[in-house]
Amino acid sequence: MKRERMLETTFCGITCENPFLLSSSCIAGNEEMVDRALAMGWGGAVFKTIGFYHPEEVSPRFDAIDKEGASFVGFRNLEQISDHPLEENLEALYQLKKKFPEKLIVSSIMGQTEEEWTRLAEMSTQAGVDMIECNFSCPQMAKEKMGSDVGVDAELVNRYCQAVRKGTDLPVLAKMTPNLADMTVPAKAAIAGGADGLAAINTVKCITTVDLQHHVLPDIGGYSSVSGYSGKAVKPIALRFIRDMAACKELQGTPISGMGGIENWHDAMEFFSLGAGTVQVTTSVMQYGYRIIDDLIDGLCFYMQEKKVQSVHELVGSALPNVVESDVLDRHSMVYPVWNYDTCIGCGRCYISCQDGGHQAIYWNRELRKPQLLGKQCVGCHLCKLVCPVQAIHSSKRVAKRMPA
Numbered sequence: 001m002k003r004e005r006m007l008e009t010t011f012c013g014i015t016c017e018n019p020f021l022l023s024s025s026c027i028a029g030n031e032e033m034v035d036r037a038l039a040m041g042w043g044g045a046v047f048k049t050i051g052f053y054h055p056e057e058v059s060p061r062f063d064a065i066d067k068e069g070a071s072f073v074g075f076r077n078l079e080q081i082s083d084h085p086l087e088e089n090l091e092a093l094y095q096l097k098k099k100f101p102e103k104l105i106v107s108s109i110m111g112q113t114e115e116e117w118t119r120l121a122e123m124s125t126q127a128g129v130d131m132i133e134c135n136f137s138c139p140q141m142a143k144e145k146m147g148s149d150v151g152v153d154a155e156l157v158n159r160y161c162q163a164v165r166k167g168t169d170l171p172v173l174a175k176m177t178p179n180l181a182d183m184t185v186p187a188k189a190a191i192a193g194g195a196d197g198l199a200a201i202n203t204v205k206c207i208t209t210v211d212l213q214h215h216v217l218p219d220i221g222g223y224s225s226v227s228g229y230s231g232k233a234v235k236p237i238a239l240r241f242i243r244d245m246a247a248c249k250e251l252q253g254t255p256i257s258g259m260g261g262i263e264n265w266h267d268a269m270e271f272f273s274l275g276a277g278t279v280q281v282t283t284s285v286m287q288y289g290y291r292i293i294d295d296l297i298d299g300l301c302f303y304m305q306e307k308k309v310q311s312v313h314e315l316v317g318s319a320l321p322n323v324v325e326s327d328v329l330d331r332h333s334m335v336y337p338v339w340n341y342d343t344c345i346g347c348g349r350c351y352i353s354c355q356d357g358g359h360q361a362i363y364w365n366r367e368l369r370k371p372q373l374l375g376k377q378c379v380g381c382h383l384c385k386l387v388c389p390v391q392a393i394h395s396s397k398r399v400a401k402r403m404p405a
């Protein structure tokens with residue numbers, strides 16, 4: 001099969017050139033930006049959320065958590081929906097669909113009343129988009145009963161989906177908030193209300209930094225508020241919610257667009273394997289630019305060629321059978337850490353972590369300046385392997401646990 005066609009897929013009945021979409025945010029904030037991104041190879045874009053509400057934004061509006069040289073691993077924003085005029089946004093959607101008929105153009109909408117949701121759906125449909133995404137999940141709207149206030153209320157989600165359904169025949173996605181315990185509850189309400197698919201996750205409510213003058217960052221004239229966290233740090237939370245929805249019996253077969261911390265093709269593959277049919281990206285584009293699409297496309301193509309996989313559909317949900325309830329896990333066997341002394345640099349991090357955070361199962365051989373395992377003490381937790389900075393520790397094969405003496 002030709003490489004350009006390898007990643008072609010269908011999502012909610014619509015053909016997409018590839019499953020990689022810009023997620024709704026400042027990276028898809030105007031026609032010129034989306035135009036450039038689509039020309040570089042993105043399969044589609046969910047445009048910045050539009051609505052009748054006109055937000056006044058704060059400055060500064062971002063903060064980030066960094067670690068050991070990475071520019072940041074977690075990102076916090078206080079942005080609301082688009083502050084461009086609604087007419088300008090609808091015109092941008094119209095022009096984008098006209099210029100890129102083969103790309104997936106999604107209108108992300110947010111209303112304040114049922115009438116507004118219906119009207120926004122109608123207007124988006126008239127603009128010629130392929131799909132509508134309902135933003136039930138922005139955690140920093142400066143107005144009650146908008147954004148994630150809606151997403152945590154299954155009854156409101158249901159009503160607003162019905163309102164959107166009234167205004168369009170297009171496929172409708174409900175974008176869910178992670179700021180709750182069980183995402184399947186509003187997800188089921190959305191589908192019952194007429195949504196065709198789900199998108200997740202929007203940002204996680206957070207406070208990232210308090211400086212030594214007691215200012216919570218970003219410092220907006222001495223004050224700040226709780227707002228949304230995204231980027232690499234939220235990927236584990238996102239994967240868990242995608243899996244929960246994909247594994248939910250009542251939601252079986254519901255298309256899911258996954259996002260939260262995707263930086264490269266491997267991250268994307270993890271989302272596919274847990275049930276996402278397309279993936280969306282914001283924060284890593286903010287860090288590295290639209291060009292990350294090259295890695296996403298090349299990496300996934302190579303992987304599919306290597307595994308002789310014909311279509312993205314074959315990847316979707318492939319890891320789901322491996323996630324089971326914790327009471328089913330094997331608790332009678334274990335794996336030991338094994339050191340490769342050729343690559344071990346003798347830094348002692350495994351020794352320190354095992355002494356102070358593990359089971360004192362590593363002995364420090366002062367002559368060799370290397371760690372050695374005390375097998376009887378080891379419980380096979382693998383903390384040592386995780387802290388090793390040079391991947392000098394691997395796992396033994398699984399063996400039966402020792403019986404207590």
Ligand SMILES: Cc1cc2nc3c(=O)[nH]c(=O)nc-3n(C[C@H](O)[C@H](O)[C@H](O)COP(=O)(O)O)c2cc1C
Binds near residue numbers: 024202
């Ligand atoms: C600056 C910024 C603005 C955002 N604006 C929107 C928005 O208008 N509508 C929306 O549905 N999500 C919005 N999001 C959430 C993203 O679409 C996405 O759900 C979230 O950031 C997780 O993906 P990521 O880790 O790839 O950024 C925004 C995120 C950021 C960082």
